[in-house]
Amino acid sequence: MHSDSGHMEFIDTHAHLYDEAFAGEEDLAIARSVEAGVSRIVFPDIDSQTRDMMFSIADRHEGTVFPCLGLHPTSVGADWKEELSRLEPYLKRRIWAIGEIGMDCYWSKEFVKEQETVFRSQLELADRLDLPVIIHSRESTELIINILKDCRHLNLRGVFHAYSGSIETFRELQRLGDWYIGIGGVLTYKKASIAETVRQIPLDRILLETDSPYLTPVPHRGKRNESSYIPHIAEKLAAQTGASLEETAQTTTQNAIKLFGL
Numbered sequence: 001m002h003s004d005s006g007h008m009e010f011i012d013t014h015a016h017l018y019d020e021a022f023a024g025e026e027d028l029a030i031a032r033s034v035e036a037g038v039s040r041i042v043f044p045d046i047d048s049q050t051r052d053m054m055f056s057i058a059d060r061h062e063g064t065v066f067p068c069l070g071l072h073p074t075s076v077g078a079d080w081k082e083e084l085s086r087l088e089p090y091l092k093r094r095i096w097a098i099g100e101i102g103m104d105c106y107w108s109k110e111f112v113k114e115q116e117t118v119f120r121s122q123l124e125l126a127d128r129l130d131l132p133v134i135i136h137s138r139e140s141t142e143l144i145i146n147i148l149k150d151c152r153h154l155n156l157r158g159v160f161h162a163y164s165g166s167i168e169t170f171r172e173l174q175r176l177g178d179w180y181i182g183i184g185g186v187l188t189y190k191k192a193s194i195a196e197t198v199r200q201i202p203l204d205r206i207l208l209e210t211d212s213p214y215l216t217p218v219p220h221r222g223k224r225n226e227s228s229y230i231p232h233i234a235e236k237l238a239a240q241t242g243a244s245l246e247e248t249a250q251t252t253t254q255n256a257i258k259l260f261g262l
Contacts, residue, residue: 008249010234011256012041012227014100014134014161014182014209017065018054021213021224026057029212030064033227037249040262041227043067044100044134044161047075048086055093066262068097070122073104073115073136080114084121091129096260098126099134100161103147106138116147123151126158132259133158134182141165148176159207159259162186162215164193167200174205180259182209185217185225188236198240203251207259208233 017029033041043054045068058067069090071083101122103115126133135158137144148156156177163170163181173179183206186192198206208230210217216225217232238248256262 008037008231008234008246009253010036010038010208010230010249011253011262012038012210012212012230013159013207013256013260014044014184015041015212015227016043016046016050016214017041017212017227018043018050018057019213022226027060029226029228030057030061033230034064036228036231038227038230039064040256041065042096042134042256042260042262044072044097045070046072046100047083049075051086051090055090066096066260067093068099068134069093069095070097070099070101070134071118072100073102073119073138074107076111076115076118078111080111080118084118087125095129095131096262097132097134097158098122098129099132099158100136101133102136102138102161103140103143104136104138105140105143112143116143119144119147120151123147123154123156127154127156130155135160136162137165141169145169145172145176148173152176157259161209162211165197166193167197170197170201170205180205180207180255182207183237184209184211184233185215185221185229187233187240188218189221195236195240198237203241203243203248204255206237206252207256208237208252 159180
């Protein structure tokens with residue numbers, strides 16, 4: 001990390017540091033992140049397999065780690081009703097968003113109808129609890145936009161995680177409500193279209209994220225990603241938008257605080 005970002009504060013709005021890729025090293029990874037200026041880390045939920053691990057790490061790092069609750073679209077299968085009902089006991093916990101939820105037509109289209117049912121149900125839950133949502137959208141932009149149009153009566157707000165859409169899609173989302181976009185390591189890749197798109201997106205609509213352990217930014221690409229790499233993403237974002245690194249850090253941090261109520 002460059003020494004000039006030492007006094008800045010960043011927030012990683014999307015990290016799975018409870019993933020088995022970090023087994024036994026979760027606390028170290030969090031300590032490195034804090035040292036790198038990443039003061040807060042949002043943990044999106046996946047499914048019942050990792051949920052207890054996620055909450056136990058969050059409990060150990062209260063004030064640094066902020067857990068969310070949700071059923072990930074790729075975890076929607078034949079047992080989706082059961083998986084959805086397993087969210088219930090955790091609603092007694094302090095959670096900061098409903099997510100990671102959404103649609104994924106990339107891995108499989110087998111349960112696409114069930115994915116939609118689960119997504120809608122969790123959007124309603126977010127509205128009921130007055131929480132933001134973290135949306136996973138993979139090869140399903142049109143589907144998700146149609147669902148959001150349908151759900152305009154709900155008081156929805158949130159972030160499109162790992163945003164890779166066009167400027168037109170971004171503008172359409174702005175017409176549909178209070179939506180931010182999550183920008184991560186892909187921004188640093190050579191042929192990433194988001195590197196051009198991001199020039200046209202206002203900084204006050206952008207959140208920084210790693211999606212650890214995935215999508216590692218350059219210069220660490222090929223290794224396991226972690227929250228301490230956020231400054232690399234911020235530097236690239238600053239270079240693309242022409243904003244200073246200080247302004248990039250400050251604005252994206254404020255955006256995260258505002259959206260998640262951190």
